[in-house]
Amino acid sequence: MMSGSSYIAKDSDLGSQGEDSHFICEEMHTIGVADGVGGWQMRGIDAGIYARQLMNNSLLATLTQAHPHNQIDPMKVLDEAFAKTQAAGSSTACIITLHEDNMLHAVNMGDSGFMVIRQGAAIYRSPIQLHSFNFPYQLGNGANYGKPLQAQVMKVAVEAGDVIVAGTDGLFDNLTENQISETAVTGIERGLHPEDVAWQVAQRAYDVSMDKKAMTPFTQDSKMAGKWYIGGKRDDITVIVSCLLHA
Template identity: 55%
Template sequence: MTLSFSTTLCFIDDPKERRLKMIAGAFYIAKTKVNSTAQGDDAYFICGEKQTIGVADGVGGWAKLGVDPGEYARQLMINSLKAILVEPEGKINLKRVLNQAFLDTNAKGSSTACIINLKDHCLHVVNVGDSGFMLIRKRGGIYKSEIQQRSFNHPFQLGKLNADVLDSVQQFKVDVEAGDILIVGTDGLFDNMFENQIKDVAEKSTEEGIDPAQVARAVAESAYQISLDKNATTPFMLASSKSNRHRSGGKVDDITVIVAHIVHD
């Protein structure tokens, strides 16, 4: 079962400008067969009350040691949500949230993570590894978060036994305005689709007036189809060529997509 938490949306107070809020929805496709009982390696949450969303991707290499790679990711997201819900109203510190979630997560394994909070017309972000986000701006252009990895297909990760220190976590802010579209995802999305491909699908779906969850589904299904195409040109293929690993086509992986529309409250 995919983690998804949703509560009533809150107001974002800004005395100088009209308030903004995120309206978010998600879609998840596990790389395992449809009839499998496995939950996959990804996890996510959406907390409208605190205007915060997050994704995590359990590192698959743990499966070779008999460990469910998704268990750490699921616990990390549950504990992130718990930490967010006790943060002071309007004063959410995401690095403190992620640190508390890290301390409270005791499962074996490790995971990437990206958590985003909307406050004062800014996205406040903590990110570690190759999960991340892109922002499609209403006025044109795309902003995309940077990937953190030690080498090709070896992302920074959090975990108790084999992980990077919390000091390596990226923490930054990005300005937003009403009409922007936020796309958050695991590497199953960003390894298979280029920014313009994601933008085209998201904008077309948004123009058709469907809700964010259905936009997320359209993007995730596009990434899934590409992941199965052995002849597709993908970001993962190009990155592998630069590292002399030369992997062709799409990359079969768990795919999590969260789409958030930034709107006036």
């Protein structure tokens, strides 16, 4: 599994690190994304710190599990990372690993997630967890926040040649599954490295996020919730693209 990533912070022009974070552990075929919940800004807290600690601790937990050459359990990774993340704030999280039997094992809390693309079309999209419109489940310290055991656990059969696109809601709120698949597949067919493909997907999501007249998945969700949000959704955008290589 060969992976690459791209990250665009919504306030990148101001030098902000943003509120998203991610990690790639190619050695153990494991990736993860997290989106710090921006509402903490009203309390003067940078939620990106929580997300970055959570993903750093997830990488460390992945490397710990890797010895002696164990297959990674994403729930154990998330549980250990959560226990060691003590920063103020809260975050969504999605961790995905590929086992030797060509099964993706994943755990997801909130509205980050992933999709599997096969032969040019999306064959799987991970479900999301929302309390209500634009209010995702989230991990955090304190009684009002979720714990890893509340996260959804998934297993998905995959094949050589499949493409996995993981991301935060800055991706999935702005681009449809078809738009993501189209952009990713075009890049793969051109022979681009997954990092370059991730950049193209992230850039397309960013362009839509800045379009004040765009009709997006977030637009449709807002309509179903009795609201009417028109235009792209400005947000931090994280994209990881992973290609399952032929033997």
